[in-house]
Amino acid sequence: MSEQRLLASGLQFPEGPIACSDGSVLIVEIERRTVTRVHADGRIEIVAELEGGPNGLALGPDGALYICNNGGFLFQKLSGFNRTKPGVPDGYIGGWIERLDLATGERRVLYTHCDETALVGPNDLVFDTHGGFYFTDMGKTYPRMRINGGLYYAMADGSRIVEIAYPMIMPNGTGLSPDGTVLYAAETETGRLWAFDLEAPGVVRPAPFPSPHGGRILCTLPGYQRFDSLAVSANGNICVATLVSGCISVVSPQGQLLRQVPTGDLFTTNICFGGPDLKTAYITLSGTGRLIAMPWPEPGLKLAGSEGGGREVA
Numbered sequence: 273m274s275e276q277r278l279l280a281s282g283l284q285f286p287e288g289p290i291a292c293s294d295g296s297v298l299i300v301e302i303e304r305r306t307v308t309r310v311h312a313d314g315r316i317e318i319v320a321e322l323e324g325g326p327n328g329l330a331l332g333p334d335g336a337l338y339i340c341n342n343g344g345f346l347f348q349k350l351s352g353f354n355r356t357k358p359g360v361p362d363g364y365i366g367g368w369i370e371r372l373d374l375a376t377g378e379r380r381v382l383y384t385h386c387d388e389t390a391l392v393g394p395n396d397l398v399f400d401t402h403g404g405f406y407f408t409d410m411g412k413t414y415p416r417m418r419i420n421g422g423l424y425y426a427m428a429d430g431s432r433i434v435e436i437a438y439p440m441i442m443p444n445g446t447g448l449s450p451d452g453t454v455l456y457a458a459e460t461e462t463g464r465l466w467a468f469d470l471e472a473p474g475v476v477r478p479a480p481f482p483s484p485h486g487g488r489i490l491c492t493l494p495g496y497q498r499f500d501s502l503a504v505s506a507n508g509n510i511c512v513a514t515l516v517s518g519c520i521s522v523v524s525p526q527g528q529l530l531r532q533v534p535t536g537d538l539f540t541t542n543i544c545f546g547g548p549d550l551k552t553a554y555i556t557l558s559g560t561g562r563l564i565a566m567p568w569p570e571p572g573l574k575l576a577g578s579e580g581g582g583r584e585v586a
Contacts, residue, residue, distance in 0.1 A: 291546020425474030545572020
């Protein structure tokens with residue numbers, strides 16, 4: 273924790289970091305409903321004001337931002353930390369995937385449904401090298417019930433969307449292995465990290481029974497630890513933001529927990545990699561509304577759609 277650098281504070285539930293080549297970091301502020309840029313000098317700039325609940329961000333192959341919008345959360349303060357609570361805000365109409373042109377500010381909703389199934393709470397996304405992206409739909413939690421989530425594949429031009437795994441219990445972060453043959457998805461409520469073996473873009477080679485949806489369990493953690501978003505390093509390790517224990521859990525492709533890096537926030541939600549060597553980790557601490565950076569021992573994976581590295585954009 274002594275190696276942390278505080279980049280910004282006073283943020284309203286930050287998530288979805290993208291490291292930029294000019295030293296700034298793009299994030300969403302879910303509670304504020306914005307895409308926000310944290311400049312290298314600490315200046316905070318509102319890039320776009322959105323409806324619903326902007327959640328995951330990714331840079332597409334066309335240079336635009338693609339946004340998972342969860343439709344909106346409710347928030348509460350507990351023991352000094354900001355966190356979500358069951359239920360939906362007034363005016364909730366479901367979730368969607370949208371595209372934001374950073375140059376012009378033009379916004380376009382790409383998907384609100386998969387066939388006849390409405391999207392409920394899209395959370396995180398990752399692009400492949402074929403012009404498409406995988407994304408999680410976390411579902412929704414209400415005081416006395418829960419709507420299940422799922423895993424989807426969609427094309428960036430809005431032409432195709434398919435469901436590839438259902439049901440899942442609050443699927444959150446997602447990422448691809450360096451060779452693009454394995455898709456990872458972390459479930460928040462169960463604290464499970466799943467691996468899905470891919471035969472083709474958007475096509476899973478399902479694991480046999482008793483898998484509930486074709487994935488194989490890669491890792492679970494002891495005690496009450498819950499997974500949030502994730503990023504993959506160049507050597508294939510999966511770095512998962514871990515709630516309650518307040519750390520980044522580093523898991524090998526074989527499922528071994530290699531180490532846990534503490535952050536000081538029970539609601540550590542997202543990680544991405546940036547800098548000239550991709551060895552700087554940018555981490556959102558949503559419970560305390562902070563964005564931090566710290567050196568990382570191995571470089572992050574350069575992502576599809578990224579010109580400069582692990583979710584990096586000018």
